[in-house]
Amino acid sequence: MSRVLITGAGPAGLTAAYELSKLGLRPTVLEADNQVGGLSRTVNYRGYRFDIGGHRFFSKVPLINELWQEILSEDFLLRPRLSRIYYRERFFDYPLKAANALAGLGPVEAFLIGLSYTKARLFPHAEETNFEQWVANRFGERLYQIFFKTYTEKVWGIPCNEISADWAAQRIKNLSLREALRNALVGSGRAADGQIITTLIEQFNYPRFGPGMMWERCKDLLASRGHETVEGVRVERVRHSRGRVECVYGRKASGEPEEFGAEHFISTMPLRELIHALDPPPPEEVIAAANRLRYRDYLTVVLIVKREAVFPDNWIYIHSPEVKMGRIQNYKNWSPEMTPDPSRTSLGLEYFLWEKDEEWEWSHERLIELGVKECARIGLVEPGEVEDGTIVRMKKAYPVYDQNYHESLEIIRNYLESFSNLQTVGRNGLHRYNNQDHSMLTAIYAARNIAGERNDVWSVNTEMEYHEAGETVRRGDGARR
Amino acid sequence: MTPDDVIEAAFAKLDPVALGAAFGIVSALTLFLASGTLLLKGGPEVGRTLRLLEHYLIGFGVTWTGALIGSAEAGIGAFALGYIIAWGRNWLLAAYAHLAKRRAESRAQRDLLDKI
Numbered sequence: 001m002s003r004v005l006i007t008g009a010g011p012a013g014l015t016a017a018y019e020l021s022k023l024g025l026r027p028t029v030l031e032a033d034n035q036v037g038g039l040s041r042t043v044n045y046r047g048y049r050f051d052i053g054g055h056r057f058f059s060k061v062p063l064i065n066e067l068w069q070e071i072l073s074e075d076f077l078l079r080p081r082l083s084r085i086y087y088r089e090r091f092f093d094y095p096l097k098a099a100n101a102l103a104g105l106g107p108v109e110a111f112l113i114g115l116s117y118t119k120a121r122l123f124p125h126a127e128e129t130n131f132e133q134w135v136a137n138r139f140g141e142r143l144y145q146i147f148f149k150t151y152t153e154k155v156w157g158i159p160c161n162e163i164s165a166d167w168a169a170q171r172i173k174n175l176s177l178r179e180a181l182r183n184a185l186v187g188s189g190r191a192a193d194g195q196i197i198t199t200l201i202e203q204f205n206y207p208r209f210g211p212g213m214m215w216e217r218c219k220d221l222l223a224s225r226g227h228e229t230v231e232g233v234r235v236e237r238v239r240h241s242r243g244r245v246e247c248v249y250g251r252k253a254s255g256e257p258e259e260f261g262a263e264h265f266i267s268t269m270p271l272r273e274l275i276h277a278l279d280p281p282p283p284e285e286v287i288a289a290a291n292r293l294r295y296r297d298y299l300t301v302v303l304i305v306k307r308e309a310v311f312p313d314n315w316i317y318i319h320s321p322e323v324k325m326g327r328i329q330n331y332k333n334w335s336p337e338m339t340p341d342p343s344r345t346s347l348g349l350e351y352f353l354w355e356k357d358e359e360w361e362w363s364h365e366r367l368i369e370l371g372v373k374e375c376a377r378i379g380l381v382e383p384g385e386v387e388d389g390t391i392v393r394m395k396k397a398y399p400v401y402d403q404n405y406h407e408s409l410e411i412i413r414n415y416l417e418s419f420s421n422l423q424t425v426g427r428n429g430l431h432r433y434n435n436q437d438h439s440m441l442t443a444i445y446a447a448r449n450i451a452g453e454r455n456d457v458w459s460v461n462t463e464m465e466y467h468e469a470g471e472t473v474r475r476g477d478g479a480r481r
Numbered sequence: 482m483t484p485d486d487v488i489e490a491a492f493a494k495l496d497p498v499a500l501g502a503a504f505g506i507v508s509a510l511t512l513f514l515a516s517g518t519l520l521l522k523g524g525p526e527v528g529r530t531l532r533l534l535e536h537y538l539i540g541f542g543v544t545w546t547g548a549l550i551g552s553a554e555a556g557i558g559a560f561a562l563g564y565i566i567a568w569g570r571n572w573l574l575a576a577y578a579h580l581a582k583r584r585a586e587s588r589a590q591r592d593l594l595d596k597i
Contacts, residue, residue, distance in 0.1 A: 085594070095591040138590055152597050171596040181488050181581050317594055 001026045005260050007235050008268030010038020012426025014218045015440040016266045019447035021225045029229040036219045042212025045390045047340035050331045050348050052394050055211040056204035059437035075208040087319040116140035131163035150319045154326040155352045167401035237279045245422045264450045268426035270396045289411035298397035301349040301371035304388040310345045323374040325349045364391045399431040495567035504563030509556030516548035
């Protein structure tokens with residue numbers, strides 16, 4: 001039985017291990033943190049559970065849906081979705097509803113939006129190289145300015161005209177003509193095989209105790225099959241020779257070094273970190289490319305509020321530029337069991353930052369104070385109602401699609417493909433803004449590659465057929481990438 | 482047959498020239514054969530009803546020459562009709578498909594913020 005070492009116990013890493021265990025291989029997972037789940041973990045603070053962002057469980061990939069059901073079964077809840085936008089001291093339903101938006105914006109603004117939309121349809125930007133052009137071409141300049149620009153720039157920290165249009169194209173797939181006709185004639189809720197598809201817009205699945213429950217259980221299942229998940233080990237070096245990775249050197253929190261050998265390696269580490277960990281180091285050009293990759297960091301201020309219900313939404317987008325937070329999660333509305341006390345509500349105020357930003361280094365007290373002040377400013381919570389709070393920081397939560405990322409990624413990918421026993425998967429392992437399901441799919445394909453299949457993990461979430469049909473793409477040239 | 486196969490068959494383009502030619506040939510032959518049959522049968526008043534087509538087809542008559550002229554005209558007219566039908570159907574289906582695509586794309590973009 002081949003041994004496989006997986007770095008990272010997020011959705012991709014644990015899915016790879018789970019699939020490998022099914023294939024009769026011997027996976028070991030290394031995790032730098034003391035908790036599994038990566039971006040999909042659920043943090044527990046005095047019985048209050050919360051996500052790193054909100055993780056709706058929805059996939060068009062049958063394989064992934066089956067896996068989720070297999071791991072969680074009856075603990076998988078079907079939850080209604082309600083979300084709004086806060087902008088100019090008003091709340092707007094999201095997805096936007098014409099009557100509600102008209103009432104909120106007023107007839108003059110609505111008329112101007114209509115004119116702007118018409119102009120965009122008649123005279124669109126000739127090229128769509130950045131996100132601003134992409135959105136303006138579809139919604140009109142005015143609607144873009146009102147409902148997309150501020151929030152997008154809060155999340156990504158760079159002007160919309162510096163975000164590559166690749167990002168939008170990947171996240172919002174262009175439909176084929178055939179698919180559009182199928183939607184129109186057969187109904188949008190059906191896939192090619194006639195299977196009914198629910199959408200994320202109205203409802204979604206969610207684990208009873210948050211997304212981390214999925215990954216804690218996955219870890220337990222792996223343990224029951226004799227496969228270890230080693231937490232608190234930070235990978236420092238990845239030793240390689242003659243196109244093969246030989247072993248990984250990690251360091252425990254205690255400072256004790258440890259060596260892990262295997263026949264195959266799957267990395268979910270951010271590509272920049274992986275490239276820097278390689279020993280001997282890669283060519284200068286590859287290191288320079290890795291250094292050009294950028295990541296957006298994420299920080300949540302969790303507030304425990306002495307009120308049974310604060311607002312009915314799962315989350316609210318905060319577009320108003322006068323506050324720094326980008327979104328507020330109401331965890332109780334995701335699952336009632338996220339809060340231990342029904343008379344209390346836990347809110348997650350989400351801040352999208354760079355590690356170099358001064359707020360990143362602020363103390364817990366100062367950040368909680370900021371959160372309380374901003375909540376009061378938009379009229380959601382009175383400062384006196386907040387009885388407790390905590391902070392969670394998550395580095396490298398979002399791979400940035402700036403105008404240079406694609407070129408850098410190609411250089412890194414070409415170099416990594418020279419290793420015969422190393423594959424990279426997951427959001428940061430591919431530097432792709434994948435949702436959980438696509439990250440998991442890359443991991444399944446990587447695991448199956450080790451068992452002899454030939455799947456192109458880099459194609460996942462780039463080709464419509466992948467997540468529509470959940471089919472395995474096999475490379476015609478026989479090479480594994 | 483999957484829904485996609487049905488859609489593909491239903492939305493396949495008609496070739497205007499082919500449909501026009503089919504209409505034209507069938508019409509010309511039908512008229513010529515009808516006239517010819519009546520001429521061969523003979524009688525006191527050959528093709529009394531068919532002769533009414535003279536109002537539409539200049540030069541047509543229930544004679545061998547008139548049948549040739551009328552068939553050529555009927556063929557040309559039917560070709561034009563078939564061509565227009567095929568072209569019009571293609572245009573309508575393309576317009577419908579375009580609208581369906583626009584609607585589907587709008588639906589896909591409805592929750593754009595969720596994807597940011």
